[in-house]
Amino acid sequence: MANGIPLDGGRHAGTPTVGIVGLGLIGGSLARRLVARGIGVVAWNHRPHPYAEAERDGIRCAATLGELVDAGPDLIVLCNPLKAMPGVLVGLRPLLASRPRITLTDVGSVKGMVRQQVEAAGLGDRYVGAHPMAGNEHSGWQAADPALYDGALWALTVTPGTDYARFLAVARFVTEGVGNRIIALDDTTHDQAAALISHMPHVVATALVNTLVADPDRNIAAALAAGSWRDMTRVALTDPERTRAMVEEDSRNVAALLRAMAARLTGVADALDAYDDRALTAFFALGQPFREYKARERAAALAGAERQPEERTLAIPAEGWQETLLASARHGERLVCLAGDHTAVVTAAGMD
Amino acid sequence: MANGIPLDGGRHAGTPTVGIVGLGLIGGSLARRLVARGIGVVAWNHRPHPYAEAERDGIRCAATLGELVDAGPDLIVLCNPLKAMPGVLVGLRPLLASRPRITLTDVGSVKGMVRQQVEAAGLGDRYVGAHPMAGNEHSGWQAADPALYDGALWALTVTPGTDYARFLAVARFVTEGVGNRIIALDDTTHDQAAALISHMPHVVATALVNTLVADPDRNIAAALAAGSWRDMTRVALTDPERTRAMVEEDSRNVAALLRAMAARLTGVADALDAYDDRALTAFFALGQPFREYKARERAAALAGAERQPEERTLAIPAEGWQETLLASARHGERLVCLAGDHTAVVTAAGMD
Structure with missing residues (x-):
């Protein structure tokens, strides 16, 4: 699991393996969830107001973006508002130059625009897009809640040029670190x-x-x-x-x-x-197919553990892995976990 | 309270004072709530399939509309589907001819059309429109639940020709019988x-x-x-x-x-x-005024009993009572109860 997030591996439990930029509703909830699952987190926020509480929750808080990078995370998750993205990327670029190992992802609700900004900052080769389908009508650290991610699905977005090892790192972060499922798409489809x-x-x-x-x-x-x-x-x-x-x-x-x-x-x-x-x-x-889809979902939820949705193993080829994952998503499947670097377990959950 | 619904008056507790036509979600929930609040109910449904359960709940079930009328309710609430309304009214007309005391109301989600049908059946002089703001995505007796009416607001609709005693009968049925609040409107505004x-x-x-x-x-x-x-x-x-x-x-x-x-x-x-x-x-x-209105509602709900909304006494004149009640509704007030035949307690709850 060279590119994955070690859950109980060689590091000290408190050593940050994930860097979180932005401790609002989405980033704060993610940081608190990761810490609760035993994963070390270092975080930076544009204002330090949540730091006292965050530190009490076990989140290591960095005074600067440089301090966050120096803490040595494997993955940095950009949870800042999208309007702050260009500025954050400009700040990160020189800091990441000497650290090629660090993978970059984000949680923005649009993916094409963020990728353009990441590429403009020269960080495209280490970037995988991500969008967790989680949120509510509140905002800010005060509303942060690890349970916000309960059952959330993440869309990861990739291009023909995406490094598969980077994709694996983010996919394992979501499935093993956060405990959520994935679909992998291109930016436009997302x-x-x-x-x-x-x-x-x-x-x-x-x-x-x-x-x-x-x-x-x-x-x-x-x-x-x-x-x-x-x-x-x-x-x-x-x-x-x-x-x-x-x-x-x-x-x-x-x-x-x-x-x-x-x-x-x-x-x-x-x-x-x-x-x-x-x-x-x-x-x-x-709309009848959607009504029937929701009725099946309700029936499955009522049946609970007795009726697990069907799972199958998906072989992910070294070449054309993007198309394989997109086709799986189009068929209504969700990636549950990676059983190996080129083997995923997927579950059927779609309308068709 | 000559035209009201006696709660613990001269009648035997089990004697029906309210007739319910239609035991679907809305009518079934209403019937069960009234019985739970000690009010006698007689009900008729176009198919007798819910009768066994309804009788167990204390609802007297009538084999025919005639049997429902013969049970002698003060008020009949039409809870049948609107498409069945013309047929029900044709059936009721001869049965009600010798019983001028019985007031007629309904729970339909449109009021102008129902009034036209009621007037076409020659029953307009004893009719007050009603629409309880209650419901969910289910339907039928199986989904009936007395709690469906918890905190529900009823719109009552009247015309310049509506008999005030009929209005009082339906208003007391809602506030005392069902335990809900009212706004009184004309059909078009509703x-x-x-x-x-x-x-x-x-x-x-x-x-x-x-x-x-x-x-x-x-x-x-x-x-x-x-x-x-x-x-x-x-x-x-x-x-x-x-x-x-x-x-x-x-x-x-x-x-x-x-x-x-x-x-x-x-x-x-x-x-x-x-x-x-x-x-x-x-x-x-x-939309900002609506956001602020909802924020005030939430704050009031959080404050709970410590922060009761302001109440005032509304004098209802014998002439022009319709306009007085409509103006109160336009100001965002809701009628909580009748303190006398021409005195209501209203509470401020609107946006403005």
Whole structure:
């Protein structure tokens, strides 16, 4: 496991093997989870306000990025806000020049833009993109919670040029270190899918709230609001600046999906006004595969340990490993763990 | 309390004072809650399959609508599906002719259409509309749960011609019988607000699911889906036929709101494509009053009993009582209870 994260290997348990840049909700939760799982963590935050608490939790805190690098982690996870990314990368570049062993990853919700920035900083050859599907409507160290990652899936993103050893290092960090599962994608596939299930819906939730606020009878509408409204607008209660940043970082995909949504909603309005039975029937039937997928998920969750999803072994070739992993993800599989450097255990969990 | 529901008055505890037509999720939950609160209930369902269980719960079950009316309730609550409403009303009309004392209400999610049907059946003079803001993604007697009404707000709808004694009967049924709060509206105001916070968002959730299902990388998108997607599409997992019926019953309001949503989403897409900073700033700022309203609600919930919302006494005039109650609702107040026939206790809970 030369490139992996030793769980109980030759190092002292407290020796940092993972460096975390940014102790907000995502980075703070990750740091606390890793420490709780016995993995040494060194962290740097742009302001030292969480350091006293973080140190009490067993997280070694660095006064500077240089001190973080000097602590000698195998992997640095960039958990800073995306707007801070160019500055952090400029700071890291000279520090990492003499340390080729350190692999770089991040947790940003868009992957194409981050890779461009990493490559612009000359760090592309040691980078693997990552996006843990974890979060809530809070933010900051105060909200950090190791359980945020319970059952979270990570998307790792790679290119035809990605070093397989770097991919293995990040994959083992996620499966063994964090205890989560993986799908491996290219940046474009990730960013389009993330726009569909997260960035675009955030705009939709915000537009719903705006519709209510702009209504002259908004007090009455707010009074009538029950579970469906609460759930559909929850993400619009998050910091709107954070939502705006997330949307702008994936703006082309989000804009295209918003236009598609607008067309769907206009289509329903037309069908309602014309009482177009066929169009309404088609609209309400189209989502059936997703309803059945969620019903199977619920049934499996109720069955619990008695009904483990089917697992299979996936051979990962030395050449074309990116395509093999992408095809597995497209079939709805998730990577559970690496049984060897070229053998993964994957589980079927998709819609099809 | 001549027109009210006696809680511990002259009747035997088991004597039905409330008749429930339809023992699905909403009617079944209501019937079980009333019985649990010591109120006699007689119920009729179009199929007798829940009767054995309902009788065990203390609900008297009627073989026919006639038997339900003969049990002598003060109030009949129509909890049948809206598509069954015309048939139920035709059946009730001759049965109610000799019983002018019985007040009629319902729990339908649209109020204008139901009133038209009630008036067409010649029962308009004894009718008060009602819509409890309660429900979940399940349906049917098996899902019935008295707790479904915990903290639920009811919208009662009235017209200039509504008999005040009938309104009082239904208002006391809700506040004393069910233990919930009220706002009193006209049908149009209700149906527009309900379309905004429930019917239109159901279509939006369905359109989100359709977008995912239609995507060639739907397995990957489904894998990445986390909390925001789950919450925003939960209502799209309900029976799509029920959603379609709800939407069609309020189709004019829903269509107008869908077009407005489509325009908002297109506006954001335009702003993203043009990087229109001012438009994006305005879009993400507009919902701020709703965010602050929810933050106040959360703070009040956390403060618990120590911080009761402000209550005041509302005098309800004999003439123009409809406007007095509507103005109170527009100010964000909710009716907690009736202190007398023309005095209500209301609590401030709105956005403004």
